[in-house]
Amino acid sequence: MERSYEVKPIVLGKIWRDGGALHYLTFYGQQGWLPVTMWYIKGADMPILVDTGGPAKEFPKYNPMPAEDIISFEKALAAEGLRPEDIGLVICTHLHYDHVLNIRKCINARMVVQKAELDFAQCPHPLFAHLYDTTMAKELPFETVEGDVELLAGIKLHHFGGHTPGSQAVAVRTHQGQAVISGMCTTQKNFDPPKGVAHTPLLACGIHVDPIQSYEAIVKIKSMADIILPNHDTRLLEGMK
């Protein structure tokens, strides 16, 4: 029988952003909280995380906008019966600080990222340099992949770029169908813009190295996913403090 998995979003904190930072040429001036999310994949031989988030106290170094923790990385894992050292694999959608800083604590994990992303994070363009921990990118034992790769049976990486050079989506076979973690800083509105607001059928990322690639990534994810999991889906904050 084909193996399938469960994907559980774990919200570690929240960051305050202008809508334009997430949605290309749209929602400027509409500010609000976005979740800092990691995804726990259950059902493999070892615990897998997609992204790790990071502690809010480290965020001002990268972006002065408000940031708050909701739960620590350690406590969130403990609620799943895990310690950071138990994590066997971390898949990095990209290496922006809000997605990766806790990875240092996963001392026994394989850390998988696209080569294009690691190369960029080690020597970022000045336009995006503030979003990366270049020391981490140089020092941690990242393992690189190039292009689309089936990493484990039923867990596939799709290199789309657009948001960053090496942004990758993670497609996971679940009992409910194919779930796709978007891998780019997006909300649900990128995939399903409210009528009358957007001038395009879908919305590219507000932050991007290539807006057309970013738009095409949204198109492809929409076509391949039964369940779309945007990294900063604001619905994940509903019901939380």
Ligand SMILES: [Zn+2]
């Ligand atoms: Zn992000």
